[in-house]
Amino acid sequence: MIGYLRATGERALVFFGHLGRASLMWGNALSGIPRWNDLLLLVKQIYNIGVLSLVIIVLSAFSIGAVISLQFHTQLAKFGAEDAVGVGLAMVLLRELGPVVTALLFAGRAGSAITAEIGLMKSTEQLSSMEMMGVDPLRRIVAPRLWAGMFCLPLLTAIFNVVAIYGGMVVAVEWLGGDPGGFWIGMQDAVEVWEDIGKGMVKSVVFAVVVTWIAVYQGYDTVPTAEGIGLSTTRTVVLSSVMILAMDFLLTLSMYGDFR
Amino acid sequence: MADDNFIEIRGLRLRFGRRVVFDDLNMSVPRGKLTALMGPSGTGKTTLLKVIGGQVRPDAGSVLVDGVDVCSASRAELFELRKNIGMLFQSSALFTDMSVAENVAFPLRAHTRLPEDSIADLVLMKLNAVGLRGARDLMPNQLSGGMARRVALARAIALDPSLLMYDEPFTGQDPIAMGVVQQLIKRLNHALGATSLVVSHDIHETVAIAEQIYVISDGKVIGQGPPDHLRTHDSARIRQFMNGQPDGPVPFHYPADDLHFDVLRETSG
Numbered sequence: 001m002i003g004y005l006r007a008t009g010e011r012a013l014v015f016f017g018h019l020g021r022a023s024l025m026w027g028n029a030l031s032g033i034p035r036w037n038d039l040l041l042l043v044k045q046i047y048n049i050g051v052l053s054l055v056i057i058v059l060s061a062f063s064i065g066a067v068i069s070l071q072f073h074t075q076l077a078k079f080g081a082e083d084a085v086g087v088g089l090a091m092v093l094l095r096e097l098g099p100v101v102t103a104l105l106f107a108g109r110a111g112s113a114i115t116a117e118i119g120l121m122k123s124t125e126q127l128s129s130m131e132m133m134g135v136d137p138l139r140r141i142v143a144p145r146l147w148a149g150m151f152c153l154p155l156l157t158a159i160f161n162v163v164a165i166y167g168g169m170v171v172a173v174e175w176l177g178g179d180p181g182g183f184w185i186g187m188q189d190a191v192e193v194w195e196d197i198g199k200g201m202v203k204s205v206v207f208a209v210v211v212t213w214i215a216v217y218q219g220y221d222t223v224p225t226a227e228g229i230g231l232s233t234t235r236t237v238v239l240s241s242v243m244i245l246a247m248d249f250l251l252t253l254s255m256y257g258d259f260r
Numbered sequence: 261m262a263d264d265n266f267i268e269i270r271g272l273r274l275r276f277g278r279r280v281v282f283d284d285l286n287m288s289v290p291r292g293k294l295t296a297l298m299g300p301s302g303t304g305k306t307t308l309l310k311v312i313g314g315q316v317r318p319d320a321g322s323v324l325v326d327g328v329d330v331c332s333a334s335r336a337e338l339f340e341l342r343k344n345i346g347m348l349f350q351s352s353a354l355f356t357d358m359s360v361a362e363n364v365a366f367p368l369r370a371h372t373r374l375p376e377d378s379i380a381d382l383v384l385m386k387l388n389a390v391g392l393r394g395a396r397d398l399m400p401n402q403l404s405g406g407m408a409r410r411v412a413l414a415r416a417i418a419l420d421p422s423l424l425m426y427d428e429p430f431t432g433q434d435p436i437a438m439g440v441v442q443q444l445i446k447r448l449n450h451a452l453g454a455t456s457l458v459v460s461h462d463i464h465e466t467v468a469i470a471e472q473i474y475v476i477s478d479g480k481v482i483g484q485g486p487p488d489h490l491r492t493h494d495s496a497r498i499r500q501f502m503n504g505q506p507d508g509p510v511p512f513h514y515p516a517d518d519l520h521f522d523v524l525r526e527t528s529g
Contacts, residue, residue, distance in 0.1 A: 028335070037369075129353035129412075132313050133367045134343035136335075 022217040029138040029146055029216075041144040049110045049145070050152030054159070056109055057102060061160040064101060065167030068092060073172050082172070083182030087190040089168040094196045095256070098161040100248050103207035106153050107240035111215035114145050115236040118219025119229035127220075142216050149212025150205070157204040199255045206247055211240045265324075266291040266423055266455040267312060272321035274304075274311065281307055282318065283479035294449045294456040296470035298463070299477050300501065305459045306350060308476070309425050312457070313347060314338040326422065343371050346416035350427040352408040354400040360387065360411050361396040367418045386414040391440060405432040413441065417448060423455045424448065430462040438462075442469055463504060467491075475501060 072085045118141060121127050127137045165187075172178040191197065215236045222232040267289035274282040281304040289295045297305050310316040311323055314330035323330045328341050354363050364383045368374060374382070387393045390410035400408060409432060416424060429445060430438050446469045449456045460466040467473070467487040475483040475490065475498050483490055483498040491502050497509045516522065 124356070125349050125351050125353035126355055128310075128315060129347070129349050130355075131315060131339075132342055132345065132347040132349075133370065133415075134339050134341075134345075135367075135370045136339055 018217075018221070021221060022213065025138060025142065025217055025220055026146070026213060028136075029142040038139070038144065041140070042147055045144040045148035046152060049114070049148045050156060053106060053109050053152070053156060056105055057156050057160050058163050060101065060105055061163035062167035064097065065089065065093065065164030065169075066171045068097075068164075069168030069171040070176075073176050073178065082176075082178045083186050085168070085172045085178060086183035086187040089165060089172075090187045090191050091196065093161050093164050093168075094191065094200045096200075096248070096252070098164065099157050099200050099203040099207060100244060102157040102160040102204065103153060103211055103244045104241055106149075106156060106207075107211045107215070107237055107244065110149065110152070111211050111236045111240050112233045114149070114212070114215040115219040115222070115233045116229060118142070118145075118216060119222035119224070119232050122220065122222055123224035123226075123229060142220060145216055146212050149215070150208045153208035153211065154201055154204040157201065161200070202255070203248065203251050206251060207244050210243050210247060214240050214243065264291055265289060266326055267457070268322075268324045269312075270322050272311065272318050272323065274307070274316070274318040280479050282311075282321075285321070285476065285480055287474055287481055287484075289455060289457055290472065291455050292449075292453050293471045294446065294458065294469055296458045296460060296466045296473045298460065298466065298473055298475050298501065299482075301461075303476050304479065305476065306427055309347065309427055309457070309459060312425065313342065313345060343419070344421050345423045345425065346419065346421040347424075348409070348413050348416045348426045348429055350431070352400075352405075352412040354403075354408055354412055354415070356400050358400075359396065360392065360398050360400070360403070363400070363411060364415045364418055367415065371419060382418065383414075386418055387411070389417075389444060390414045391437065406434060406437055409433070410437065410441065413444070420452055421454065423457070426456070426458045426460070428460055429458065430460055430465050438465060445469060463502060467502075477501075 068089055069085055072088045073082055076082055076084055076088075118127075121137075121141065127141065130137045130140060169180075169183060173180045173183050218232040218236045218239075222228050265288045267287070269285060269287040272282045272285040272287075274280075285308075297308065299305055307316060311318055312325055312330065314325075314333060318331060321331070325341060326344065328337060330338065330341070333341065354360075355366065358366065361380075361383050364386050365379050368379045368382060372379075383396070384393055387396055390413055392407060392410055392414065395403065395407065395411070400411070403411065409429065413426075413429065416426075424445075426445065429441055433441055442465050445456060445458065448454055449469075458466060458470065470487055473484065473487055473490055474481055477497065483493055483495055485493075490498055493499055493502070499505075500509060517525075
């Protein structure tokens with residue numbers, strides 16, 4: 001019993017130690033007045049993190065939209081309700097799948113890349129040499145990646161939703177011959193700007209903060225060896241994925257009304 | 261702190277886990293002089309440079325650098341102090357996403373408001389000093405280890421700092437480059453009036469330029485003085501190190517049991 005309590009206490013200390021260091025890193029990185037050079041660094045990171053993630057986001061969105069549309073159409077056709085495919089597709093994507101799947105893909109592509117890059121900079125003493133030159137790596141390396149991640153993920157989510165709905169339309173209307181009027185008008189009537197689009201984007205912003213924070217911290221706190229960087233990169237993807245799904249449940253619970 | 265000392269270390273203690281790195285270490289680096297820091301591998305010479313730069317906080321003691329106690333200085337004070345320090349890292353630590361010229365220009369762009377033309381001229385001058393003006397457009401992965409170190413040296417001196425710390429500057433250099441780097445370190449020290457602290461295992465090259473040498477071992481300073489004085493020092497440990505003798509009071513082997521005993525134990529499972 002004593003051993004169990006001691007082990008639990010040690011784990012708690014390690015956890016709060018990490019949380020404290022991550023919070024300090026966050027605070028130090030995002031405090032201070034941005035300069036002109038910071039903007040250039042931000043643009044570069046938006047390209048690395050956002051633009052380079054576009055291909056995987058667009059391809060996945062189209063496939064997911066097409067598959068959902070196909071499944072909805074198959075089931076709804078039994079009741080002669082094919083026109084409802086558009087509504088169902090929009091609801092599922094805007095409220096849940098859009099933010100969640102984009103964040104998961106983002107964690108796998110951009111999050112792992114951020115961790116590996118910062119980790120490698122640490123292991124090759126680039127961060128130390130920057131410090132010794134009087135340049136704060138938290139401002140120069142960490143901050144642009146944090147801002148870029150928080151800026152890009154909501155935008156990627158919006159792109160994901162648009163492409164997925166287009167993919168669903170291609171299947172439901174162009175391929176299976178559904179009524180385009182029913183598809184679009186049903187969606188237009190049912191979707192509310194704040195309730196569906198807005199709350200979905202709130203989720204996306206929360207996921208962006210969580211994923212970029214985890215990715216940057218795992219890189220910054222990595223053990224500077226090949227094995228350490230590998231472990232940190234894996235941890236970024238695993239932790240981010242678990243956190244996205246857990247946060248999604250909590251956000252859905254808190255934002256979408258009374259489930260009792 | 262005496263004004264004539266740029267660095268003054270008193271009662272420095274540092275442990276990494278159970279391992280004692282420094283145990284009541286005292287040391288002074290005179291302003292404007294070229295001081296060398298020597299000692300067997302693993303005695304914490306690089307760690308001492310990091311302590312001086314404020315990257316590693318000791319458990320006890322004081323480390324005054326140009327009048328600033330780096331042990332109690334705030335993050336902002338440390339970054340301000342470091343603008344006046346140039347450090348050559350053992351691994352070179354060049355920024356891999358920047359060309360050679362951009363690496364050297366990095367501290368100039370970060371800390372000055374010089375126009376790009378002037379920065380380009382300064383970069384060329386610094387690279388010329390280390391013989392790599394023609395390599396300015398190469399990327400770090402296109403450089404040999406010795407060339408990377410010379411680029412890192414050019415970057416370390418870009419801002420003409422008051423304190424220059426070199427971690428193994430001669431490693432990986434061919435005989436010609438070795439002589440150039442040696443003379444460059446000496447010239448920088450005299451021309452700029454900078455204070456230099458050189459960590460090196462290359463006794464011949466270091467002794468030729470150092471005005472004062474500290475030898476550290478087992479977490480303490482075991483000898484100090486001008487190079488000639490150390491070669492004929494009373495201590496057999498210092499003489500062994502300065503003359504590169506394999507046998508002596510400083511063991512070549514990391515502490516371990518007797519070889520025969522170890523082999524028999526492994527064999528018997």
